[in-house]
Amino acid sequence: VKDLIEKMLRGERRALARLLSYVEERDSRSHKLLEQIWPQTGRAISIGVTGPAGVGKSTLIDQLIRVIRDNQKKVGIIAVDPTSPFTGGAVLGDRVRMQRHSGDPDVFIRSIGSRGKTGGISFSTRALMQLLDAFGTDVILVETVGAGQSEVNIVDLVDTTVVVLMPEAGDSIQALKAGLFEIADVFVVNKKDRDGAERVAQDVETMLSLAPGRSSWKPPIVLTEATNGDGVGVLWKEILRHHEDVVKQGIPKKELLRRRLHELSEIVGNRLSFILMSKIERDSRLMKKLEVVSRPNLYSVCDELLKKYLKSK
Amino acid sequence: VKDLIEKMLRGERRALARLLSYVEERDSRSHKLLEQIWPQTGRAISIGVTGPAGVGKSTLIDQLIRVIRDNQKKVGIIAVDPTSPFTGGAVLGDRVRMQRHSGDPDVFIRSIGSRGKTGGISFSTRALMQLLDAFGTDVILVETVGAGQSEVNIVDLVDTTVVVLMPEAGDSIQALKAGLFEIADVFVVNKKDRDGAERVAQDVETMLSLAPGRSSWKPPIVLTEATNGDGVGVLWKEILRHHEDVVKQGIPKKELLRRRLHELSEIVGNRLSFILMSKIERDSRLMKKLEVVSRPNLYSVCDELLKKYLKSK
Numbered sequence: 197v198k199d200l201i202e203k204m205l206r207g208e209r210r211a212l213a214r215l216l217s218y219v220e221e222r223d224s225r226s227h228k229l230l231e232q233i234w235p236q237t238g239r240a241i242s243i244g245v246t247g248p249a250g251v252g253k254s255t256l257i258d259q260l261i262r263v264i265r266d267n268q269k270k271v272g273i274i275a276v277d278p279t280s281p282f283t284g285g286a287v288l289g290d291r292v293r294m295q296r297h298s299g300d301p302d303v304f305i306r307s308i309g310s311r312g313k314t315g316g317i318s319f320s321t322r323a324l325m326q327l328l329d330a331f332g333t334d335v336i337l338v339e340t341v342g343a344g345q346s347e348v349n350i351v352d353l354v355d356t357t358v359v360v361l362m363p364e365a366g367d368s369i370q371a372l373k374a375g376l377f378e379i380a381d382v383f384v385v386n387k388k389d390r391d392g393a394e395r396v397a398q399d400v401e402t403m404l405s406l407a408p409g410r411s412s413w414k415p416p417i418v419l420t421e422a423t424n425g426d427g428v429g430v431l432w433k434e435i436l437r438h439h440e441d442v443v444k445q446g447i448p449k450k451e452l453l454r455r456r457l458h459e460l461s462e463i464v465g466n467r468l469s470f471i472l473m474s475k476i477e478r479d480s481r482l483m484k485k486l487e488v489v490s491r492p493n494l495y496s497v498c499d500e501l502l503k504k505y506l507k508s509k
Numbered sequence: 510v511k512d513l514i515e516k517m518l519r520g521e522r523r524a525l526a527r528l529l530s531y532v533e534e535r536d537s538r539s540h541k542l543l544e545q546i547w548p549q550t551g552r553a554i555s556i557g558v559t560g561p562a563g564v565g566k567s568t569l570i571d572q573l574i575r576v577i578r579d580n581q582k583k584v585g586i587i588a589v590d591p592t593s594p595f596t597g598g599a600v601l602g603d604r605v606r607m608q609r610h611s612g613d614p615d616v617f618i619r620s621i622g623s624r625g626k627t628g629g630i631s632f633s634t635r636a637l638m639q640l641l642d643a644f645g646t647d648v649i650l651v652e653t654v655g656a657g658q659s660e661v662n663i664v665d666l667v668d669t670t671v672v673v674l675m676p677e678a679g680d681s682i683q684a685l686k687a688g689l690f691e692i693a694d695v696f697v698v699n700k701k702d703r704d705g706a707e708r709v710a711q712d713v714e715t716m717l718s719l720a721p722g723r724s725s726w727k728p729p730i731v732l733t734e735a736t737n738g739d740g741v742g743v744l745w746k747e748i749l750r751h752h753e754d755v756v757k758q759g760i761p762k763k764e765l766l767r768r769r770l771h772e773l774s775e776i777v778g779n780r781l782s783f784i785l786m787s788k789i790e791r792d793s794r795l796m797k798k799l800e801v802v803s804r805p806n807l808y809s810v811c812d813e814l815l816k817k818y819l820k821s822k
Binding site: 227230231234235238248249449453456457459460461463464465466467468469471472473476477483486487491492493494495496497498499501502504505506507 | 540543544547548551561562762766769770772773774776777778779780781782784785786789790796799800804805806807808809810811812814815817818819820
């Protein structure tokens with residue numbers, strides 16, 4: 197692993213890919229690895245792109261990659277959205293379109309599967325972001341779906357959250373009500389060529405004027421047409437403007453502490469769960485109990501385990 | 510709590526509501542509480558209702574409640590879907606419609622918020638299900654959105670998974686490709702009055718005929734119109750038929766062990782995280798470190814904590 201880390205820090209993509217897999221697979225080495233790269237992290241700008249399925253998030257990201265590459269910056273993409281073409285869940289046409297960046301050595305795309313790994317998407321996403329950060333990526337884009345639908349609380353992970361909507365107001369307004377409105381640093385109304393795009397923008401404007409001001413930042417509303425790239429340059433400028441604002445204002449101490457405790461609890465929970473589950477699997481008496489007893493009281497089993505492995509102080 | 514549990518087991522709704530809140534808030538008492546009610550659980554039939562946003566899951570559930578109540582059974586509903594009217598995320602009209610069951614003492618509706626509770630929706634959902642089960646609910650309906658979008662792996666939580674689709678095939682077929690197809694025990698094509706409903710049913714039929722047979726169960730496809738209840742009686746019969754099949758076939762030992770280990774790891778992770786985080790908050794040296802140091806290496810902090818609190822054996 198040490199060797200791989202060195203290679204990764206020298207910019208070897210293959211080493212990065214291997215390390216990303218270790219983290220994603222929750223390999224036993226991943227904790228040590230993340231500890232070691234920590235000092236190299238904290239540089240990249242991170243941007244969350246979220247919104248209902250079908251609004252064109254992936255196409256927008258595709259265009260953002262283009263703009264970012266035109267600015268000579270390295271970019272990493274993490275797709276948590278299972279309907280994203282980046283994750284392979286979409287129709288073939290989309291997937292082919294995404295391929296055009298795949299030859300670019302300064303674009304790194306990774307998707308996250310959500311199956312069967314409890315409580316871990318947020319942890320995995322953060323860990324992948326840290327690896328990309330250490331690798332020297334300037335910008336990290338994270339695509340998630342919906343609001344609260346993926347357990348990934350995107351605002352805890354990124355500096356700037358872009359909420360993407362589209363005309364066909366019902367869905368978009370419903371999504372805003374379900375929690376997307378509060379988290380937006382920048383609004384996008386995509387598919388601006390369609391009827392009702394201006395209307396959606398106005399609805400958001402109205403909601404903004406009624407909402408209690410959270411901070412000095414007023415989220416801008418950008419109209420785009422991701423399929424041809426219209427408005428995406430403006431979007432990029434607004435994202436950078438927000439980033440500068442965050443840097444200038446700084447994060448309040450209390451909020452910073454909250455975030456750190458949250459991240460720490462994820463890391464601790466993950467590590468402990470890994471350690472204890474591997475202990476359990478080597479504990480033949482316990483395994484027999486789980487296999488045989490008709491419905492063993494798992495809360496009692498948990499207590500037994502903690503008594504055995506946790507210091508009481 | 511003991512008193513509340515007794516009252517709850519005697520059928521007092523107010524006691525149940527209080528206990529549900531304890532569990533949802535991750536109250537310090539919730540672990541003990543869940544351990545105590547465990548022997549009273551394992552009786553209810555559990556049904557997951559999932560599908561893309563906007564297909565009419567909530568309206569369908571509303572009609573299912575009616576059918577289930579006509580059969581004199583007690584029913585509990587847990588909405589994990591943030592766009593569900595049950596969770597309060599939807600337009601007023603829907604919410605009013607839902608109210609019609611609110612006076613019925615044998616209908617219990619609960620929604621789950623997803624914000625800020627890492628790795629916990631699955632745990633919370635399961636815990637609420639166990640409480641409703643112990644309360645004497647015959648049927649538990651769990652509404653989730655999408656596929657893999659909510660970190661709740663619905664198939665791990667319920668006996669029967671109903672996947673709801675609608676005409677406007679693009680979205681539905683994309684959702685199937687993104688993981689909904691594999692998990693369905695029963696398919697529903699809702700809004701059957703619309704153009705293309707038969708077509709969606711045929712597409713699913715084709716996908717089923719091409720898919721490798723996982724088991725002896727062939728998922729039926731039911732066409733419904735939730736707004737007027739058409740087809741919902743048939744849906745209920747198919748759900749019961751699947752439940753009988755599960756009972757008859759039994760769950761393979763290996764799968765049962767996998768599920769138990771998974772549930773145990775959730776319980777353990779949750780409990781440990783709770784215990785350790787409260788230790789951290791009382792550890793002024795550590796808190797100072799988290800507050801002051803510019804970017805403390807949280808992986809190293811985690812190691813420190815484990816050394817302090819975990820027995821090495």
